[in-house]
Each structure stands twice: as C-alpha cells, then as structure tokens.
Amino acid sequence: MAADGGVARQAELRRIEGNACFYKARFGAAIDCYTEAIALCPDVAVYWMNRGLCHFRRKDWAKVEEDSRKALALDDTLVKGHYMLGCALLRKEECALAIKELEKALDLLKSSNSRDKMAEDIWEVLAKAKYLDWEKHSTQRVWKIQNLKEACENALQEHHFLSGTLTEDSVGPTNEYSEQRKLLSEVFTNAILADTPGDVPDYLCCQITFEIFRDPVITPSGVTYERAILLEHLRKVGNFDPVTREPLKEHQLVPNLAIKEAVQAYLKEHSWAYRSN
Known part of the structure; x- marks a missing residue:
C-alpha cells in the first residue's frame, strides 16, 4: 500500500509540473509530464484529460480523440472530455457523433446547475455541427425530393394515358391532369421550401x-x-x-x-x- 501511495504521489507531482508548463504554453513539456503521470497511474482520468487538452491547444485532433476517449472510459461525467471529443469528431466531419458528445457536455453542465462560460464554447461548436449536419443532409434531401417529383409526374402522366384521359395525339393535357400536376408541383415545392434557409422570426x-x-x-x-x-x-x-x-x-x-x-x-x-x- 505504501508503494502504491508513493507512486500516486509521484504521479500527482508530475501532473502539477505539467500544469505549470501548460499555463506557460509549453505544451510539449506538459505532454511529457502528463505522459509520465499516466504511465504511473493509468486509471486516473484527469491525467488523460490534461494531456488531451494539450493536444487540443496544438490542434492535434487524432490525439485529442484518443485521450478524450480514454478519459471518458474512466469517467463519463467529464464535461471537457465530451466537449473535446465532440470537437475532434467534428473535424473528421462525423457531425452526428459530434452532436451527441456536445449535447452530452451541455446536459452535464445543466445537471450541475453550472453557469460556466464553457457552455458558450460548447454551444458555438454544437451550432456549427448541427448546421453542417443539416447542410450535408439537406443537399441529399433536395436531390431525393426532385427525383421523387419526376417519378410522380411520370406516374401521373402514365395513369391518364392508360385511362384514356390523355393521348399521344392530344394537343395539351386535360383539365383534370393539369390540375393534378399543378397540385403535385405545389406539394413538392412546399417540401423544398420547408428546408430552405430564411429569416428567423x-x-x-x-x-x-x-x-x-x-x-x-x-x-x-x-x-x-x-x-x-x-x-x-x-x-x-x-x-x-x-x-x-x-x-x-x-x-x-x-x-x-x-x-x-x-x-x-x-x-x-x-x-x-x-x-x-
């Protein structure tokens, strides 16, 4: 037990030294200190978090993701862990997964009744993730809606042709066909407009x-x-x-x-x- 306590104290001293380096923006030195702390006590989540934060400042997103996941595996209540993992996932354009992590970070802040300024930082990244996710899927939805519109128009034309209300020799469509085609166009136009950017009330x-x-x-x-x-x-x-x-x-x-x-x-x-x- 004494040996274990000594190892823990040594690891904590390395963390403190790492913190001092971090506040001086000596991130490489801080990483070395946190790495030593992790080697001594790998089950302490804060050591992984601190090293991940250094990688975050360096914008080394692959390592941010790795250390954040290690920290969260040890303690899933770490707000910064979910926030940093969300940022790393967003950099990989994995918007849905990023949104999940960022929303978890906000939920943890709310449950603690914290007015931490970090809420603003989380919201800013979350908003970006949700917009990018909308933008990605919006393009796909518009393409699918347009294809579905063309399929419905072709089906409507075929229906009237087979029922005898529209023939190949017709100069123009019948009134019924014209009205149905107009209604069909309105339905699909409204579907696209519902997902088109405008002014917020x-x-x-x-x-x-x-x-x-x-x-x-x-x-x-x-x-x-x-x-x-x-x-x-x-x-x-x-x-x-x-x-x-x-x-x-x-x-x-x-x-x-x-x-x-x-x-x-x-x-x-x-x-x-x-x-x-």
Missing part, C-alpha cells in the same frame, strides 16, 4: 445580438435578452435595461421558458437556423 432573436436565443431571460420591464449578452452589458456598461433604461440587477432576471421552448421547436424543424450562431 424576430421574437426568437435577442434584441442586442439579433441572433436566435440560446438561454433567454426576461427583465422586469418585459424585454427578453440572451443571458450571457445581458450579463456582459450589466458588468461592462451599467445596471440598467439596454432597451428601457430601467434599473436592473442580475438577480432580477428570470428564464423565459416559453421562448426557450419555442426556439427549441423552431430549431428542430429548421436546423439551418443554427447558421446565425
């Missing part, structure tokens, strides 16, 4: 940033803002509502759950709206 956007809400809060004056942006205003500009100029303190802010639910519903149907973030 004003009531879903912050009046300061004009971007879609992430964490909306309402003031006693009845104005809704993005929490992080409003808190920054209170700290740097003054304790007053930016729009009404009424006195305002942080403890007076109340989450606007109705708007938050509306945003979530809108984003679920219009993933392209993540683009503005």
